[in-house]
Amino acid sequence: MASERSDEEDWDEEWSGVHGGVRPSPVVRGWLRVIRMLASGPIIRVPPDVLSVAGVLVVAGALAAVVGPGWPALVVPLVVLAGVLDGLDGAVALRTGRARPLGAVVDSVADRVGDVLLGWILLAIGAPMPWVLAAVTLVFLLEYARARAQAVGMPGVGAVTVAERPTRLIVVAMAAGGAAVWPAGVPALGWGWGLTFAVTWTAIGVVGLAQLLPGLRRTVPPTFPGPR
Template sequence: MTDGPAEDAQWSALHGGVQPSPMVRGWLRMIWALARGPVLRVPPDVLSALGLLTLVGAWAAVEGPGWPALAAVLVIAAGVLDGLDGAVAMRTRRARPLGAVVDAVADRLGDLALGATLAALGAPLPWVLASLALLFVMEYLRARAQSVGMPGVGAVTVAERPTRLILVAAAALGTAASPTGLPLIGWDWASATAVAWTVVGIVGMVQLVIGVRRTIPARFPPDR
């Protein structure tokens, strides 16, 4: 399989025809470069499970010994594993509906681990719960729209999984570098990140609602 336009086309097909941004293209190049050699022998479901376990490890690194820098590294590693499972599935032609279900469940459990990591870093629980609630409602809306005929994902919003991973990794790195918090506003890194995640979630919800209204079929297909 040729790297470059080929993986861009596959990503676009999986996301309802949306063309990847330059940042997404760069991410795809890195993931496809890593999806080679021994990595191709690892089943995609195992990669999904490893990504989830890595996020649980990030939470444990903060909750236990209090190592936010290690948590940041683990969150970034989980993001790479999250990309590799799909790349390996496509490159080895092992993509299947059950694998998509496993990946989705691992992603949602991983999101809970991200929220737990943010709380362990010191974010107020109400803000963490608000961000998670928005996330789960958004993903439920997307899944229900797809079940009644919406092609693709409806819209690639600002609140997708890479954004969540980046936010929590930044909170962990910020906490490790400056435990006293953000000097200009007086907030700790985790609290500021939880607020940012909630705001991004609201914007993402609006984007998805617009995308669903634009792309969902107007009526069910006639019975055959």
């Protein structure tokens, strides 16, 4: 049991190291336990890049389920599966020693493609295009600011915000689930599910940027690293 606790602590330390020393919350710690358990099974033999691409394909399948036969209920399990794959690609890379810069690029590109597909799902559910564009633009702005800060020497992610990818997956899953159970829209608001959660995603994106910017100011080095 002691060695098991030690393994879990090592797993937390690895996550913290990747995220600039931020300690995982109890919710994140529980999620890490699930990912750690899955990454210890047969899936550990799958290349991390394949898992990244598989996550995108699963989100594409969720979009097809709405655009094609009109099955928003199918979006919920598919989005959950995409979230699991999104966690597993990094976990498998760390556990097998296959983490590499190119893999991080593949993961990042896959995430951005997935974000566009998530916005497209909201659009298919009935969200107005301007709200979807606002939501997705905020994601790209947040991730671009983080990537540029890392390029000039910022360690980690600057700050773990409320607008991270798991939140975006949850927002779209809730929109699809609501559309499947109550197609008429949100009873308390009179809005469609697509509009409601496109607005929610946009609001979360604004808060996420507000959380990230102070983190960038704290952690971006004042001068460029290395010789000029």
